Amino acid sequence: MNHASLAILCAVAGMFCMILVYSYLYVLYRERYMGIWIITWVAFSVRLVLFDSGMLEWKQSLTGFIIFQITYNSTILLFLWGQYLFVGRPFNRWWVYGATAVTVISITAAFLDLPFWFKHAFPAMFAGIILITTGHSFIYDLKIKGIGNRITGYAFILWGLLTASTLYTLGLGLPWITSANYAIGGILRLVIASGTLIVYFEKTRADLLEREAYFRLLTEGAVDIIYRYRLLPEPKLEYISPSILPITGYSAGEYYDDAGLLRSLIHPDDLPAYEAFINATGEDSSLPLSLRLIRKDNHIIWIENKCVPHYDEKGILLYLDGIIRDVTARKELDRLATRVDKLNMAGAMAASVAHEIRNPLTTVCGYLQIMVREAELHKYENRLVLMMEELNRANTIISEYLLLAKDKRVELKKYCLNT
Numbered sequence: 001m002n003h004a005s006l007a008i009l010c011a012v013a014g015m016f017c018m019i020l021v022y023s024y025l026y027v028l029y030r031e032r033y034m035g036i037w038i039i040t041w042v043a044f045s046v047r048l049v050l051f052d053s054g055m056l057e058w059k060q061s062l063t064g065f066i067i068f069q070i071t072y073n074s075t076i077l078l079f080l081w082g083q084y085l086f087v088g089r090p091f092n093r094w095w096v097y098g099a100t101a102v103t104v105i106s107i108t109a110a111f112l113d114l115p116f117w118f119k120h121a122f123p124a125m126f127a128g129i130i131l132i133t134t135g136h137s138f139i140y141d142l143k144i145k146g147i148g149n150r151i152t153g154y155a156f157i158l159w160g161l162l163t164a165s166t167l168y169t170l171g172l173g174l175p176w177i178t179s180a181n182y183a184i185g186g187i188l189r190l191v192i193a194s195g196t197l198i199v200y201f202e203k204t205r206a207d208l209l210e211r212e213a214y215f216r217l218l219t220e221g222a223v224d225i226i227y228r229y230r231l232l233p234e235p236k237l238e239y240i241s242p243s244i245l246p247i248t249g250y251s252a253g254e255y256y257d258d259a260g261l262l263r264s265l266i267h268p269d270d271l272p273a274y275e276a277f278i279n280a281t282g283e284d285s286s287l288p289l290s291l292r293l294i295r296k297d298n299h300i301i302w303i304e305n306k307c308v309p310h311y312d313e314k315g316i317l318l319y320l321d322g323i324i325r326d327v328t329a330r331k332e333l334d335r336l337a338t339r340v341d342k343l344n345m346a347g348a349m350a351a352s353v354a355h356e357i358r359n360p361l362t363t364v365c366g367y368l369q370i371m372v373r374e375a376e377l378h379k380y381e382n383r384l385v386l387m388m389e390e391l392n393r394a395n396t397i398i399s400e401y402l403l404l405a406k407d408k409r410v411e412l413k414k415y416c417l418n419t
Contacts, residue, residue: 016045017193025200036082043075062110069106069123073099076127083134087141095130102126128164132157138199144206148198155191162188225324232318235259247303247326249296267292267300277305290327302331354398361398365391 018041026034050056051068059065077099084091102122109119135156138149162185225247227240237255245251248265255261266274270291277289288306295301307322365388371377372384 017190018196019045021193021197025197029204033082033085036078036085040075040079040082043071043078047071047075065110065119066107069103072123073103073126076130080130080134083137087137089137089141098126125164128160128162131160131163133160135160138195142199142203144199144202146198146202148195148200148202152192152195152199155188155195159185159188159192224326226322227324228319228321229262230319232316237262238319244324247295247301247324248293265293265295267294290331301326301328303327358395358398361391361395365395 019038022034022038022041025031026038047068051064051071056064077095080095081091105122106119135153137153138156139153142149223243225241225244227244228238230236230238236259240252240255242252244255250261250265263274273289274291288304290302290304292300293303304325304327305322306325307320309320310318312318368384368388368391372381372388377384
């Protein structure tokens, strides 16, 4: 095996490492830019095997040269596109125009039968610029600043400089320099593979920390209490939001120190319901539980607890994720609403009874009016009149009571007082 073949083998090995790294990350996270990079490195490896190794005689063939240039420029553009997606920048269409112009110039030089180093000079310079731009993007465009982006960025820059210098090595016509370029390029691609892996995991870790901070902000700013309570291997409160302090009077730290504090606050009359809730399975465990808590200042409040149980393979309850909501005001409103409903029912019943009383009163009053006119009862006139007045007074009271009990609808309108 000569030096050129060994150098190309090293380059392909470097490409293969890149493909393995990106394929592994793509399978894990399904990122779009990672898929683009995989396609790019596969195309690059195929180009090395078919064209650079001399398997195909493309340098003297116009068709082969055109295919080589189109493959060369399109793969480098694909990689830059993936990099732009990775850092979250929009892809600049001027890169496409540049690649098209370079391809046209290179193909024109091939038609004019110019020296190979001249035909390949512009694509090599363009590829070097893109690789240097990619390295610059790794170093300065990423939000995270770690060792991975510097390793990858500087490796890309060196690779770009090496690629751009290809036209000089081709012009010198020294095979050992070309072989050294292939070998150095393979090493740089190995460094890029390692650096990319470091960058990706640094970025993933930064994203996880950012999301954790965001969700923690949501949970700690919520009015309701969010908690996780582990029952096995020993009872332990793993998390509880700070909103527990204004509701129960105890801080989150006190609950962490004493795993049984929350249970000790439950009203004794509600403990059986709480135990049944903990031991419930299936749909019963997903229903909200309302119970009373005794605050630190001995005031009683109502809470509503809704939680999601988590079991192991044997069906043993491991921990609970839940939300506790203070429903004291709602319970008070429900109590008042129940009282109002009872009063309305009593009023309706009383109105019905009063209506039934008016009928006999009217009858009695009518007979008294007849009796007053009888001559033989004239001496009882004062008593009969007094009885009728009292009956009329009772009837008036009942009428007013019925007027108050009636559901009235008031429609207010504007009228002229003079009219």
